[in-house]
Amino acid sequence: MSPKVTEEHRESKRQEIVEAALRVFIRQGYLATTMKDVVEESGLSRGGVYLYFSSTEEMFRAMVEEIDQANARQDEELLSAYPTVWEAIAAMFALLRKELLRIREGVVPVLIEAFAAEWRKDSFRDLLERRYAEGCVQLERMLQTGVDRGEFRPRIPIRTIAKMFSSIQGGIMVDTTQFGAAGTEAPEQIEGYLLSLRYLIGVREEGDPA
Amino acid sequence: MSPKVTEEHRESKRQEIVEAALRVFIRQGYLATTMKDVVEESGLSRGGVYLYFSSTEEMFRAMVEEIDQANARQDEELLSAYPTVWEAIAAMFALLRKELLRIREGVVPVLIEAFAAEWRKDSFRDLLERRYAEGCVQLERMLQTGVDRGEFRPRIPIRTIAKMFSSIQGGIMVDTTQFGAAGTEAPEQIEGYLLSLRYLIGVREEGDPA
DNA sequence: TCATAAAACGACATGTGTGTCACTTTTAAA
DNA sequence: TTTAAAAGTGACACACATGTCGTTTTATGA
Numbered sequence: 001m002s003p004k005v006t007e008e009h010r011e012s013k014r015q016e017i018v019e020a021a022l023r024v025f026i027r028q029g030y031l032a033t034t035m036k037d038v039v040e041e042s043g044l045s046r047g048g049v050y051l052y053f054s055s056t057e058e059m060f061r062a063m064v065e066e067i068d069q070a071n072a073r074q075d076e077e078l079l080s081a082y083p084t085v086w087e088a089i090a091a092m093f094a095l096l097r098k099e100l101l102r103i104r105e106g107v108v109p110v111l112i113e114a115f116a117a118e119w120r121k122d123s124f125r126d127l128l129e130r131r132y133a134e135g136c137v138q139l140e141r142m143l144q145t146g147v148d149r150g151e152f153r154p155r156i157p158i159r160t161i162a163k164m165f166s167s168i169q170g171g172i173m174v175d176t177t178q179f180g181a182a183g184t185e186a187p188e189q190i191e192g193y194l195l196s197l198r199y200l201i202g203v204r205e206e207g208d209p210a
Numbered sequence: 211m212s213p214k215v216t217e218e219h220r221e222s223k224r225q226e227i228v229e230a231a232l233r234v235f236i237r238q239g240y241l242a243t244t245m246k247d248v249v250e251e252s253g254l255s256r257g258g259v260y261l262y263f264s265s266t267e268e269m270f271r272a273m274v275e276e277i278d279q280a281n282a283r284q285d286e287e288l289l290s291a292y293p294t295v296w297e298a299i300a301a302m303f304a305l306l307r308k309e310l311l312r313i314r315e316g317v318v319p320v321l322i323e324a325f326a327a328e329w330r331k332d333s334f335r336d337l338l339e340r341r342y343a344e345g346c347v348q349l350e351r352m353l354q355t356g357v358d359r360g361e362f363r364p365r366i367p368i369r370t371i372a373k374m375f376s377s378i379q380g381g382i383m384v385d386t387t388q389f390g391a392a393g394t395e396a397p398e399q400i401e402g403y404l405l406s407l408r409y410l411i412g413v414r415e416e417g418d419p420a
Numbered sequence: 421t422c423a424t425a426a427a428a429c430g431a432c433a434t435g436t437g438t439g440t441c442a443c444t445t446t447t448a449a450a
Numbered sequence: 451t452t453t454a455a456a457a458g459t460g461a462c463a464c465a466c467a468t469g470t471c472g473t474t475t476t477a478t479g480a
Binding site: 034035036046047050054055 | 436437438439440441
């Protein structure tokens with residue numbers, strides 16, 4: 001006698017289900033998605049899926065956790081990939097621009113819908129807070145590095161700048177999602193962001209007096 | 211014989227129902243609100259309410275229309291109330307700041323939830339587009355006035371500036387709603403906005419050379 | 421005060437999503 | 451090959467929101 005011991009391929013099964021869920025979320029929207037839909041998309045049965053997740057909300061949670069990890073990794077790499085902080089920041093905005101252009105096929109609208117739907121739940125408080133903190137802290141850290149290196153001479157506290165641009169990023173994503181490409185003309189905006197950011201953090205030109 | 215002719219107090223009845231709906235929306239969130247809830251809050255009966263609205267979505271529509279009208283009126287007044295355009299803009303941001311501080315008791319979270327929930331519906335496309343357009347156009351008009359009067363000397367197209375600040379406003383509202391007061395420190399941000407806006411539009415100091 | 425039409429009522433039929441649970445299949449160790 | 455414990459199945463019972471519709475109430479004008 002011996003029971004079958006499940007290895008961690010259980011995790012890969014969870015993964016599969018989350019991927020199926022994401023496809024449905026993207027196709028018909030987070031709010032219009034029911035367990036039934038995910039069950040069908042995943043190819044499993046009702047009971048099978050419930051073995052891993054008991055609501056679309058849980059799937060969304062798992063999804064966000066993964067996305068956030070990936071983002072954190074990406075941001076981490078940016079700083080080390082460019083000689084100056086300013087170039088790293090510019091690259092960051094270029095990434096944002098790319099994401100904006102692909103927004104209609106992507107994950108962003110799902111995130112927006114889902115967070116707007118779930119933010120009142122206490123069980124989401126921690127997720128929200130972590131997201132917000134990370135969004136700010138990342139940029140703040142980059143700015144601080146720039147200041148330390150003598151690259152920047154900020155006109156207002158970098159913390160304020162970081163918070164401001166964190167809000168901007170959210171705002172433009174919402175706009176692009178809900179109002180469509182016609183509404184935002186994303187590329188133009190990104191340039192405006194960079195220019196005003198450049199001013200606020202006081203990027204020194206070469207040969208600028210210390 | 212003579213039928214009872216309804217005057218336009220029908221409109222006031224609609225108003226009453228919309229107000230009841232808003233109370234419920236604020237209390238438990240747009241998505242968690244059912245017709246049953248609104249029926250109870252309004253004091254009418256199921257059939258009575260259905261005589262005016264057949265879904266919470268319709269009520270929300272009516273609500274938005276009214277809010278937008280009020281906003282448009284308010285913005286209109288701003289320009290004429292201040293001697294310089296810059297002061298009018300500063301006053302606009304002061305209003306925004308006030309709204310941010312009261313966000314938790316207010317309508318903004320409901321708007322966010324509802325638009326995130328409904329934006330995919332074709333029947334909302336017009337509402338969304340109008341909202342977005344008005345949000346931008348209003349600021350753009352103010353900026354243009356400032357340019358015409360020689361108050362401003364913008365560094366990038368005012369259209370871009372208007373779009374950018376329109377996104378910012380949305381972003382900060384979402385942040386304040388979902389992340390709470392702890393998340394955004396609204397007052398600080400507003401000052402940052404104003405400073406960077408001031409730079410972008412090139413507000414001339416007194417005695418500045420033309 | 422009476423007649424009539426609109427306003428309001430509320431029980432009911434319907435549709436749909438949810439979570440469970442007794443049962444079948446698969447898997448791997450013995 | 452046997453065995454037992456997981457994985458997986460899908461019908462079912464349940465809850466709940468929706469929209470309707472026959473009935474009752476209200477208000478007006480004759």
